[in-house]
Amino acid sequence: TQLLEQSPQFLSIQEGENLTVYCNSSSVFSSLQWYRQEPGEGPVLLVTVVTGGEVKKLKRLTFQFGDARKDSSLHITAAQPGDTGLYLCAGVIQGAQKLVFGQGTRLTINP
Amino acid sequence: DTGVSQNPRHKITKRGQNVTFRCDPISEHNRLYWYRQTLGQGPEFLTYFQNEAQLEKSRLLSDRFSAERPKGSFSTLEIQRTEQGDSAMYLCASSLVAGQGGAEAFFGQGTRLTVV
Numbered sequence: 001t002q003l004l005e006q007s008p009q010f011l012s013i014q015e016g017e018n019l020t021v022y023c024n025s026s027s028v029f030s031s032l033q034w035y036r037q038e039p040g041e042g043p044v045l046l047v048t049v050v051t052g053g054e055v056k057k058l059k060r061l062t063f064q065f066g067d068a069r070k071d072s073s074l075h076i077t078a079a080q081p082g083d084t085g086l087y088l089c090a091g092v093i094q095g096a097q098k099l100v101f102g103q104g105t106r107l108t109i110n111p
Numbered sequence: 112d113t114g115v116s117q118n119p120r121h122k123i124t125k126r127g128q129n130v131t132f133r134c135d136p137i138s139e140h141n142r143l144y145w146y147r148q149t150l151g152q153g154p155e156f157l158t159y160f161q162n163e164a165q166l167e168k169s170r171l172l173s174d175r176f177s178a179e180r181p182k183g184s185f186s187t188l189e190i191q192r193t194e195q196g197d198s199a200m201y202l203c204a205s206s207l208v209a210g211q212g213g214a215e216a217f218f219g220q221g222t223r224l225t226v227v
Binding site for chain 2: 045088097100103
């Protein structure tokens with residue numbers, strides 16, 4: 001059973017388009033992180049959200065934590081080929097300790 | 112601080128051999144995680160330590176896998192009698208946690224294991 005469901009699992013779009021990746025769960029999370037991973041490398045932390053309804057921006061990337069802290073989204077504006085990669089959401093379930101991951105979204109931005 | 116360091120980066124081994132991987136976390140971090148990742152999938156939790164104590168081990172982990180963090184600093188992950196299905200990227204991460212709950216984790220570059 002996947003505690004965090006990411007969608008879509010694959011996304012291929014043209015440069016300049018906007019996109020949104022979703023991360024959903026039936027569990028409440030005390031914190032949620034988004035990572036980006038390049039082939040052959042470890043995941044690199046992009047952002048952490050901890051408060052329900054929180055919105056954080058990182059240049060063209062906007063991250064939102066759901067009001068109930070069960071879901072999150074990543075929105076990219078005007079995608080560029082350099083945004084290509086595997087995007088992973090991860091979180092700590094409230095009352096638990098370990099960090100669990102979604103299955104990832106493989107994003108390809110075509111020039 | 113150079114971040115989380117994993118060694119080796121790549122390991123090719125014959126089926127049935129034992130392998131050991133090392134992880135050096137960020138120096139002040141008290142929590143250390145091990146994950147396994149296969150191609151196209153998200154990292155799968157294996158185990159984690161709070162200081163030197165191993166607090167949880169995945170039920171999916173066979174008895175051939177063992178991890179240690181003897182002094183609460185570096186950690187090792189050993190796989191005994193390797194099988195082809197063990198081929199994967201093994202990732203280590205560390206975080207600084209105070210009290211309950213988790214904190215953002217920082218990952219090493221991983222060890223790519225290939226069992227032939």
